Amino acid sequence: VLIVDDERDIVDVLKRGLSLKGIDVDAFSDPLEALTEFKPGRYDFVVTDIRMPRMNGFDLYRGIRSQDANVRIYLLSAYDNLQNEVNAMLSADALLGFLRKPISYSELAKLLFSETRMPDLADVS
Amino acid sequence: MFHLWLFRRTRIFAESLGAFPEGMGSDSRRIPAEVASIRILSDADRIRQQYIALIRSATSEILLVFPTINSIHRESSIGVLEELKGAVKHNVKVRVLCAEDDFIKSHLDELRACGVVIRRIETPTETKFKMLIVDRRASLVVETKDDSKSKFSEAVGLATFSNSNATVLPYVTIFESFWRETELYERAREADRVKDEFVNIAAHELRTPIMPIISGAELIRETLTSVRDKLEPAVFDGLIRDSNLIIRSASKLQKLSEDILQVSRLEAGTFRLNMRMVDVDDLVASAIADIEKKYLGEKTDVKIVYAPLHRGGPMSGAKNGGYSQKLEIYCDSQKISQVLINILDNAMKFTRQGEIRVTSAVDPTGSEVLISVRDSGTGIDPSIKPKLFEKFSTNSIGGTGLGLYLSKRIIDAHNGRIWATENSGDRGSTFTFALPVSDYQGLEDLGNLPVERPAKVEHLR
Numbered sequence: 273v274l275i276v277d278d279e280r281d282i283v284d285v286l287k288r289g290l291s292l293k294g295i296d297v298d299a300f301s302d303p304l305e306a307l308t309e310f311k312p313g314r315y316d317f318v319v320t321d322i323r324m325p326r327m328n329g330f331d332l333y334r335g336i337r338s339q340d341a342n343v344r345i346y347l348l349s350a351y352d353n354l355q356n357e358v359n360a361m362l363s364a365d366a367l368l369g370f371l372r373k374p375i376s377y378s379e380l381a382k383l384l385f386s387e388t389r390m391p392d393l394a395d396v397s
Numbered sequence: 398m399f400h401l402w403l404f405r406r407t408r409i410f411a412e413s414l415g416a417f418p419e420g421m422g423s424d425s426r427r428i429p430a431e432v433a434s435i436r437i438l439s440d441a442d443r444i445r446q447q448y449i450a451l452i453r454s455a456t457s458e459i460l461l462v463f464p465t466i467n468s469i470h471r472e473s474s475i476g477v478l479e480e481l482k483g484a485v486k487h488n489v490k491v492r493v494l495c496a497e498d499d500f501i502k503s504h505l506d507e508l509r510a511c512g513v514v515i516r517r518i519e520t521p522t523e524t525k526f527k528m529l530i531v532d533r534r535a536s537l538v539v540e541t542k543d544d545s546k547s548k549f550s551e552a553v554g555l556a557t558f559s560n561s562n563a564t565v566l567p568y569v570t571i572f573e574s575f576w577r578e579t580e581l582y583e584r585a586r587e588a589d590r591v592k593d594e595f596v597n598i599a600a601h602e603l604r605t606p607i608m609p610i611i612s613g614a615e616l617i618r619e620t621l622t623s624v625r626d627k628l629e630p631a632v633f634d635g636l637i638r639d640s641n642l643i644i645r646s647a648s649k650l651q652k653l654s655e656d657i658l659q660v661s662r663l664e665a666g667t668f669r670l671n672m673r674m675v676d677v678d679d680l681v682a683s684a685i686a687d688i689e690k691k692y693l694g695e696k697t698d699v700k701i702v703y704a705p706l707h708r709g710g711p712m713s714g715a716k717n718g719g720y721s722q723k724l725e726i727y728c729d730s731q732k733i734s735q736v737l738i739n740i741l742d743n744a745m746k747f748t749r750q751g752e753i754r755v756t757s758a759v760d761p762t763g764s765e766v767l768i769s770v771r772d773s774g775t776g777i778d779p780s781i782k783p784k785l786f787e788k789f790s791t792n793s794i795g796g797t798g799l800g801l802y803l804s805k806r807i808i809d810a811h812n813g814r815i816w817a818t819e820n821s822g823d824r825g826s827t828f829t830f831a832l833p834v835s836d837y838q839g840l841e842d843l844g845n846l847p848v849e850r851p852a853k854v855e856h857l858r
Contacts, residue, residue: 279605279609285608285612289612289616292620350601351600374651375608376612376615
């Protein structure tokens, strides 16, 4: 999982929490750095905040999606007033989701596990 | 044409009005009292002439009310807006009160660019009168006979012209009080905007720190569990208790901040419903599951039972196999679910042991879907009963006092009803909400519901 949020405390707690659940995490508090370091195929999931300095989550999403068509991306925000913009994007991309802050690392881990289970089953059959 | 001459002397003056603007020139403030006149004009063409002439005669001030959007269009076509621009060029102060919408905005912006001060009138003058006051010495008030007409001559009714203080000054007072009113509305709008912005920022600022608090405490708890063997049991138990306390309190803070934000949104009018067709059984089942999860390990003597009466009888568990009829309501599922969870949560809080019974039904006329929660708890405290659905009327420990208030506002927004009754005979109370099925897409499908439906509903009450 790639986690991007300008709030260092959130990045830190999610990284340590998800690691504890056995998930490999790369985390950045600078979206530009995250995009520069991004490697297609490396991640199953990207979880990114929306409102960030230097580059917002929408642009980061577009930057990542243009390189990797298969990674599942979650936009994470505590703002409600972005809902219309988010809804329009959600309907255009089946591999895009929205998560409202606050979300605990255990809730996030549960969600990510439930998402990965399906492709695993598909692989087996 | 009908003219009313009030004074003999006025006639002389009034006739000179035909030769406007000379008749009402710059020395008009010194019109002797005996030539003051009040006239009623009925001829549209004459009203138009008088109107234009009066604007041209202005030397210091024009006060004007456009009663409707259409009136601005009409009067633009007879040259009123151009006349106003001309007046501003001659250093006449022009203030306009008018309705405003996107279609008229360009006209008004042109006027504004020239220096006309325009304010949006919030209280439409119900009589749709148009009012022009020039230099606080003459007024023309025109009745709008038919606002749907596009031609000035067809839209206007009677008009009164006056240069008598007895009528002009009261009109000035009316104008000024409308003007002040718009100021207040503008301030209120600005305050709303600031409040909206505050709510959005507050939402962000409150939610952001809650996230690391909860996750941080969870991390501590999980780490502790992994090193349990290395700790004294008493120390371990104490630390676990403390991290649980942090998680619990932060969750409460989260709930409180969400509630306050919702109340702010409701009161700022920025509350939106995301309506869609929702299966009632699914809605109830997921609300029950949420509550059961919340009280996992607690309240073991309280059992929640769901009886979908619209299917013709109670069932155990969330899904049943007997009846295939689905009952759907058109609503914001997240918000209605919030209402149901809130009612269920209250029922849990006030019930020590026994059954909490959720029922769903269609009312006998088929116009409403009723969902009710009947508990066997302590009942409603008489002291808070009259203001049960008001803000901060709580008697529960750990409650925010906003739950039922929000529930009522959410149900109101759905054009529904919510009420509470004391159970007769046994203990406890029943909370019921009803949502209209008026927007129900397959209204005719309701006819296929089990026939015993009405009888069951009676039982429900």
